[in-house]
Amino acid sequence: MAENCKIVVVGAGILGLTAALTLQEHIKQPVLIIASEFPGDESINYASPWAGAHYRPIPALTPADVRAQKLMTVTNAVLRTQASTHPEAGIRFMEGREYFEDPPGSYVGLQGGYGDTDGFRVLHKSELPSGVQWGCTYQAWSLNSPVYCAFLMRRFIHRGGKTLRMRLVSLQEVPHIAPKSEVVVNCSGVGFGDPECFPTKGQTCLVKNACHRTITQQNKDGSWTFIIPRPLEGGTVIGGTKNPGDWSSGANEDVRRTLLERAAVMYPSIVVDGGFEVIRDIVGRRPTRRGGLRLCTEMMEVKTEEGKGKRTLQLVHAYGAGGSGYELSWGVAKEVANLVAKGQQSPLKASL
Template sequence: MNVVIIGAGVAGLTTAMLLSKQPGYNIVVAAKHMPGDYDIEYASPWAGANYMPVSVSGTEAAKWDKDTWGPLADLGKNHPEAGVHFQDCEIHSRDKDLGSATADWFAELLSPNPWFSKVVPNFRSLPKESLGPGINSATVFTSVCINTAIYLPWLVSQCLANGVIFKRSIFKHINDAALPDVHPHGKVDLVVNCTGLMASKLGGVEDKSVVPARGQIVIVRNEAGKMLDVSGTDDGDEEACYVMTRAAGGGTVLGGSYQKGNWESQPDPNLAIRIMKRAVSMYPALTDGKGIEHLDVIRHGVGLRPVREGGTRIEKERIDGLWVVHNYGAGGAGYQLLYGCAKATVELVEEALGARPKL
């Protein structure tokens, strides 16, 4: 079977890797942007990236989250070349953030007994006397942090080892991925749509429920040693405060923002200052108790999370007679859902092509 996967972000690459392990598929990953590129349309390189589930208990997304922990933990334990490492993760909660956009988004994460407490190792609540000023409660667990600059090329290498072909392509309509010159093995049997934010503009899809949620970060050389996140900030609903250190010398990510509908690609210097001030205030050890002038900045970054109203779209349909399976719209959860979503996508591919009975 000849399959074209549109998109070489973490969703497209993970889907290609899992599908290429199944017999009988000739796979082409066709994309405008590839690992190594840094472009505002291409979210995956900018991500933190980590495992901090925000999916509500009992939902399909929670199942995808759960299905992703095992593979990520295996990479952290057994495959250092993938750029994934274990890190303690502290979630700080402030009562005054209750009802804010960030606290609502993080509701499950902030729970003292979330569903994932039985999935991740070492989940526990921190004693109140150990908490900093203004923090009313906190939990901690073992998570992973991913160096995207290593992990995305690693995914490519796994795909190449399984015979996947990569090519640069720009499609105006999803059916263009089935044109005769796209797949070297002939007629395309199915297309997988992993276009992320660009699903809002791709002909035949044009999903207007997909919008950007602009995230701005500062990457520094200062070591954090752990991952920290807080339920909100005093700078408005569109801003957030988190810290994480990427694996294998990838630097420490300070964030951030969650600005829905904002396509601006350039860093806002005033927001960058607020991000750094919040990070140092939350975790003074970053600068040994000194100010932000003691942060050693590597670069500033902006990425656009592909947020879809109603959640990630994993489904199949026929578009002008062509089988299409969609996997896009994970927003800021692309890495922590990646294996669950890709597994579900592969199942739909096999169902559409008759390799798996419909449930």
């Protein structure tokens, strides 16, 4: 199975799945995904199926922001096409709203832009909830993340993709598993020994209460409240917390209570019969990296299968997106394919 695969993707999160599919389409080589978890699995370390996946734009204030906007633009275009051609994928475009109780200077006075954001408009004071000083509306999208990951996995398999469930200790193991591999794409989330990587624990609550838009609010204390509907009757995600370096795995009932109380204040119409119908608490560890996304290529020298010599593989890194994995996903996948094509001296790069 793995013996004939020339491209190996490590990791089956949203970056790994989209990269594998894009490589299948553009590089035209057998692709193998090696991962310890796949769509359908539940693990606190497998963050993608837990995500409240949605789009919220950001002002392009730094070179990293500009880069992120470009990647998001690619993702938005792909998702728009998929939403119209594959309703079973669990994608829906809808209104998004952003609120700030104490807006940073980069937002005050902002009248438009937000990169490639359709429908952007600064809200009038009369449209803002109590305590909110600034807000805007724009066209967003939301995904039913477990449904979408399963959709991508099915497409990968249908196109001839191979999978191997295995927890790797080192990327040096890959060429021994796939002896004909020429390219390794590292979508492992937290990297392999990267000192800049760390987990960020997040807690949200999935409820049956319906909402017809995504809403994100930054509170005065710096915390965030968000409401993200999941298409295909997947409920609504109420969030959320961000606790860098927190390795605990349990859900906190006090946190859940606070999240629901804040959501009720921010968007009262979501409350039904005085409360929320809770489906479950969600706890996941987002793979985060100081300095943000690592997206680059290098060469990796490995021992031959016989152990008598060495050979060189192309290694492409694509990990550390934190909570922006879905927003960046298809843009990152395109860049991964470009890097692979360039490394393989393939003329396909021009078509990506």
